[in-house]
Amino acid sequence: MGRVAVVTGGASGIGLAIVRRLATGGASVALLDLDEAAADRAAAELRGEGLRVVGLGADVSDRAAVEKALEAARAELGPVEIMVTSAGLSLNAPFLDISVEDWERVVAVNLTGTFHCLQLAVPDMIAGGWGRIVTISSSSAQSGSRTQAHYSAAKGGVVVLTKTLALELGQYGITVNTIPPRAVVTPMFLAAPFAQGAAGEENIKALAARSPVRRLGVPEDIAATTAFLCSDDAGYITGQVIGVNGGNYT
Template sequence: MDFTGKTALVTGSGSGIGKTIALQLAARGADIVVNDVSQEHAKATVEEIENLGRSAVLCCANVASRTEVQEMFELAKEKFGKVDIVVNNAGVTRDNFLLKMTDQEWDLVMDVNLKGVFNCCRSAAALMSETGYGKIINISSASGQMGNIGQVNYAASKGGVISITKTLAKELARYNINVNAVAPGFIETPMTETVPDKVKDHLKRQIPLGRAGSPEDIAHAVLFLASDLSSYITGQVVASNGGMYM
């Protein structure tokens, strides 16, 4: 897959899955808009992309803010003239049982995981419709498909991402914009490092392939959906979960 001449914007690309996606796209020729609320992490990603010989621009926009997202896409247009690929990866967790969950835990997860995707899709569609081409890939989760104890906020937000994906696939097809989602299962990232080993072992036993996934596993699915190999695929959810949920 060759992304030479393409510009990709990846939210939450300072670390974990988002960083891996950004680096994989850059390694195949894409210029990258790196977005993360951590300036330190985002700078490190930019440096690695530039070391690959590609151009990168840093933006620490909070995806939950419509104004900051609009400014981020304006920056991308100013720097690269267009945005061909948008990967909505930024996300947070604030796990708790229903009866203990606070309004703040619910609101934060919804603002970043769901409203953030909405904000970025809206700005992306406005820009992509001008060029008549675009690939939007939203990162959902197996939790959004099957539910998960202690994650009512996270599961609801990621289920909402799937609904956004299917709706916008119908709305934006007229502009030659493909909208798809990737739903990771249990992936070994900095976000899951704090999960106790006993819980990790329990999760792995539920995976037919017998292992946790890697950020590269998710990046490879994203690369396919971002490429022209998937030009006739839209409104779909690619479950990259080792068989955890079928």
């Protein structure tokens, strides 16, 4: 691939799988994560495998922190050509119990954080005449999710932001697509109330049994599609919601 990529939320789960897949394909990757120590550890492990990866700490809801991280990425690797926004925050509460503080934090990370990352990276892509953006949204953006009104609303905003940027940026050789994962086994998924305890184990088994492919997703499923969307071969795909979900719609 030979491109310079930035992946947010890259120290674990889907983000880490995407970092590994892009780097294995030849990209130089800046791995951004709120947990700077985890970002450093993950990047060091990947460098030990011969991959070109740097770890950087940044809270994507903090504009100045994102700007600083991207400047460090440019200094180390070069202008940003690929941006994957995988950083996310999911909280659970019935709608009437959601505090204003939790609403604002979830929206700040999931939606405003995506805005910060993309607005700060896109000028590099315009200058280079080529770019790939993949946002990681959520199936809840399309279906809703009980006890996750704030998360679903924020991820719905990510979907519409993606479609809007595809319309604006296509003229510059930049494609913009979103993947809304569903039932992917990640730390966030396993931390949800649905997955807790003995009942959680049964819930997970039942969910897998209902899947047309008879399994739940793994981060590598999302990473494989992300890598394709970031390639030259995907230059005619933009503004799309790519359902990597094993046929799970309900």
